Amino acid sequence: xxxxxxxxxxxxxxxxxxxxxxxxxxxxxxxxxxxxxxxxxxxxxxxxxxxxxxxxxxxxxxxxxxxxxxxxxxxxxxxxxxxxxxxxxxxxxxxxxxxxxxxxxxxxxxxxxxxxxxxxxxxxxxxxxxxxxxxxxxxxxxxxxxxxxxxxxxxxxxxxxxxxxxxxxxxxxxxxxxxxxxxxxxxxxxxxxxxxxxxxxxxxxxxxxxxxxxxxxxxxxxxxxxxxxxxxxxxxxxxxxxxxxxxxxxxxxx
Numbered sequence: 553x554x555x556x557x558x559x560x561x562x563x564x565x566x567x568x569x570x571x572x573x574x575x576x577x578x579x580x581x582x583x584x585x586x587x588x589x590x591x592x593x594x595x596x597x598x599x600x601x602x603x604x605x606x607x608x609x610x611x612x613x614x615x616x617x618x619x620x621x622x623x624x625x626x627x628x629x630x631x632x633x634x635x636x637x638x639x640x641x642x643x644x645x646x647x648x649x650x651x652x653x654x655x656x657x658x659x660x661x662x663x664x665x666x667x668x669x670x671x672x673x674x675x676x677x678x679x680x681x682x683x684x685x686x687x688x689x690x691x692x693x694x695x696x697x698x699x700x701x702x703x704x705x706x707x708x709x710x711x712x713x714x715x716x717x718x719x720x721x722x723x724x725x726x727x728x729x730x731x732x733x734x735x736x737x738x739x740x741x742x743x744x745x746x747x748x749x750x751x752x753x754x755x756x757x758x759x760x761x762x763x764x765x766x767x768x769x770x771x772x773x774x775x776x777x778x779x780x781x782x783x784x785x786x787x788x789x790x791x792x793x794x795x796x797x798x799x800x801x802x803x804x805x806x
Contacts, residue, residue: 564772565594565612567604569683570710572616572755573597575730575799580792585779591772599682599710607632607758610765614773616757616780618728619683623756632758638780639789639800643687643751644732646715647673647724647744655724655744662695664745669695672703674723678714679706683753688726691750715739728753730799737795754803780804 572578573595582593596606600617607615608631615632617623626632645664647655653673658664668675677699678685692699707717711731718725719739732743757777762770779785786802793799 562590562769562772563592563594564614564769564776565596566614566616566776567596567598567602567606567612568616569600569603569618569755570597570712571618571684571728571731574710574712575728575734576794577730577789577792577800581785581788584788585776585785589775589779591775593776597710599678599680599685601681601686604631607760610760610768612760613769614757614759614776616755617683618753618755619686620754620756622683622686623758626758630761631764633761634777635756635758636777636781637754637756637803637805638786640752640754640803641729641800642746642753643684643726644729644743645724645726645745646718646732646739646741648722649740649742651742651744653724658745661691661745661748661750665691665695666697668703668724669697669699669701672701674703674721675699675705676714676718676721676723676725677704677706678711679708680710682711684711684726684728687751687753691726694750715741730794733794733797733799755800 600619603615603617604622604626606612627635653667653671655664655667707714715735719741757780759773760768781804786804789800789802
């Protein structure tokens with residue numbers, strides 16, 4: 553398990569999603585790891601697609617994302633090894649308080665998306681190949697809808713900026729719950745739809761294949777991965793709250 557044997561000046565490059573950064577989780581957790589280990593963690597927060605691309609190119613030491621299908625391909629292509637599920641939250645559909653598409657009466661998220669499209673309501677998409685964007689596209693596909701209606705806007709931004717744009721436009725959007733809670737005080741939007749298996753949002757940490765990129769900081773990457781699955785860190789993940797609300801549920805199982 554985790555052993556604090558690193559040299560003080562060693563850097564671990566972690567590619568991860570904007571949700572782990574925007575929610576404040578990494579800012580709360582990583583200083584403790586750095587103090588215990590002597591490593592410094594350089595966080596590159598971007599969309600899941602770009603994070604996995606950086607990892608597959610050997611530009612980072614370790615990657616943490618939330619797009620199961622893309623992660624499975626990353627492992628199958630032998631770019632990554634030892635995927636570990638460390639936590640989860642869920643996605644929610646946000647929208648204007650007056651709910652112009654009557655989304656709140658929906659039984660399924662596909663029904664909610666169908667109502668948004670059929671009513672030509674405003675919808676702001678991250679459009680950045682992130683885990684959230686990938687999830688959104690899966691929902692549109694499952695609903696049998698091509699998201700090209702007039703109210704649909706793709707912005708190519710991270711979750712925080714997308715939420716602020718959706719708020720400004722009084723539009724619907726899909727977000728992870730953690731970033732929503734972190735931004736809630738700044739938003740005049742409500743949760744219009746939540747719940748169901750389709751909106752589950754699991755996170756994994758994965759090492760980069762040392763056979764492909766032997767010169768990366770594999771020792772540091774493994775130390776960080778081991779630290780995330782340790783009981784103490786899993787407890788910290790469960791205990792991390794914003795405005796009194798728990799943002800993530802620890803999920804690692806041996």
